Amino acid sequence: MATRIRPSSKRCAVIGGSGFLGRHLVEKLLDRGYSVAVFDIRQSYEVPGVTFHQGDLCDQQALLPALKDVSLVFHCASPAPASDDRALFERVNIQGTQTVIKACIEARVQKLVLTSSASVVFEGTDIKNGREDLPYAKKPIDYYTQTKIVQEKLVLEACDKQKGFLTVAIRPHGIFGPRDPQLVPILVDTARRGKMKFIIGDGSNLVDFTFVENVVHGHILAAEHLRTDSPICGKPYHITNDEPIRFWDFMSEVLVGLGYAAPRYHLPYALVYGLALLLWLLSLILRPLVSFKPTFTPMRVALAGTHHYYSCERAKEDMGYKPVVSLKEGIERTVKSYPHLRHGA
Numbered sequence: 001m002a003t004r005i006r007p008s009s010k011r012c013a014v015i016g017g018s019g020f021l022g023r024h025l026v027e028k029l030l031d032r033g034y035s036v037a038v039f040d041i042r043q044s045y046e047v048p049g050v051t052f053h054q055g056d057l058c059d060q061q062a063l064l065p066a067l068k069d070v071s072l073v074f075h076c077a078s079p080a081p082a083s084d085d086r087a088l089f090e091r092v093n094i095q096g097t098q099t100v101i102k103a104c105i106e107a108r109v110q111k112l113v114l115t116s117s118a119s120v121v122f123e124g125t126d127i128k129n130g131r132e133d134l135p136y137a138k139k140p141i142d143y144y145t146q147t148k149i150v151q152e153k154l155v156l157e158a159c160d161k162q163k164g165f166l167t168v169a170i171r172p173h174g175i176f177g178p179r180d181p182q183l184v185p186i187l188v189d190t191a192r193r194g195k196m197k198f199i200i201g202d203g204s205n206l207v208d209f210t211f212v213e214n215v216v217h218g219h220i221l222a223a224e225h226l227r228t229d230s231p232i233c234g235k236p237y238h239i240t241n242d243e244p245i246r247f248w249d250f251m252s253e254v255l256v257g258l259g260y261a262a263p264r265y266h267l268p269y270a271l272v273y274g275l276a277l278l279l280w281l282l283s284l285i286l287r288p289l290v291s292f293k294p295t296f297t298p299m300r301v302a303l304a305g306t307h308h309y310y311s312c313e314r315a316k317e318d319m320g321y322k323p324v325v326s327l328k329e330g331i332e333r334t335v336k337s338y339p340h341l342r343h344g345a
């Protein structure tokens with residue numbers, strides 16, 4: 001009879017390991033002596049110590065080789081929120097996550113750490129110091145968020161101490177840092193098109209922006225604390241920089257750091273939100289004839305004009321979380337990492 005090799009606790013897989021967060025996670029895992037298998041729909045880099053498995057996470061047979069002899073899996077793959085493609089979100093975030101769970105169980109993986117999102121409780125209205133016991137959004141702001149809610153529930157409900165399959169969900173918010181493909185590039189593109197002159201609302205709304213290395217730190221702490229006797233089993237955890245900042249101050253610091261002017265003129269929130277909604281509806285109606293993607297979608301306007309910051313006390317108490325990089329240093333390192341996006345470059 002063939003003997004099964006006992007999975008090593010230092011052997012893990014990162015689903016979505018070619019993406020922004022995934023790659024930072026892989027780099028830190030390697031530093032900490034893990035050997036890593038990456039599973040992703042694309043391969044974006046090559047590093048010693050990492051084996052790449054290219055495939056769609058909705059395909060269980062494609063996933064299994066990446067999970068062989070692995071005891072710990074991080075699932076941080078998702079279609080980009082900006083794709084606004086309902087069918088794709090449902091296929092990847094819901095059916096795909098069910099497939100990931102089944103594949104983990106079949107491969108006898110012991111721990112699954114999901115990258116969820118703090119937005120699972122956000123409905124477009126103020127959240128101040130939100131804790132994890134807030135109810136899931138009844139009216140999520142977009143299809144992405146709607147499917148992240150179902151995904152998180154699936155993973156947390158799959159936690160089964162008797163069967164030795166432990167799960168936890170990390171809820172980051174507004175991740176930024178070197179190689180981020182959305183926040184800074186979209187911001188700079190909007191500024192280059194002359195559309196970053198306006199502040200939506202009075203500009204006093206506080207938001208969490210979380211440096212990517214803190215998000216990575218939260219994931220690794222969760223993985224290392226995930227044991228049968230731990231309070232973290234089957235629970236969600238906010239991971240933030242613990243330094244809420246005015247949304248428009250953060251945008252201004254990044255813009256000014258890259259040589260662009262900070263937004264100055266105020267516009268009423270209700271007016272901009274109404275216009276964004278109108279444009280979004282128009283883009284849906286006209287989709288068969290012309291395709292255009294408005295920059296200021298209702299989702300972005302809601303994120304830009306409301307308070308949404310979260311308490312990470314639970315992560316501090318249950319897993320000793322503390323941000324490892326301050327917001328100031330995170331912004332400086334991020335700005336430096338984008339020489340090609342500087343004004344005039």
Ligand SMILES: NC(=O)C1=CN([C@@H]2O[C@H](COP(=O)(O)OP(=O)(O)OC[C@H]3O[C@@H](n4cnc5c(N)ncnc54)[C@H](OP(=O)(O)O)[C@@H]3O)[C@@H](O)[C@H]2O)C=CC1
Nearest residue numbers: 016018019020021040041056057076077078115117174175
């Ligand atoms: N960025 C943020 O501010 C926040 C992100 N999150 C969550 O963090 C996670 C990581 O996000 P981020 O790093 O920003 O995203 P990225 O898009 O950079 O990374 C996601 C990776 O998953 C891949 N992927 C997408 N679909 C599949 C599939 N069907 N099979 C296998 N791989 C797939 C992507 O490939 P491709 O690029 O080709 O699609 C990409 O390489 C996501 O779960 C996201 O929901 C949560 C809160 C905030």
Ligand SMILES: CC(C)=CCC[C@@H](C)[C@H]1CC[C@H]2C3=C(CC[C@]12C)[C@@]1(C)CCC(=O)C[C@@H]1CC3
Nearest residue numbers: 081117119174182183186187190295300303304
């Ligand atoms: C108003 C404007 C054009 C701002 C440019 C920056 C935005 C692109 C980002 C500001 C807040 C960001 C954010 C996300 C994506 C990028 C922003 C809208 C998420 C939706 C990414 C996925 C999540 O899970 C939640 C994030 C909230 C914050």
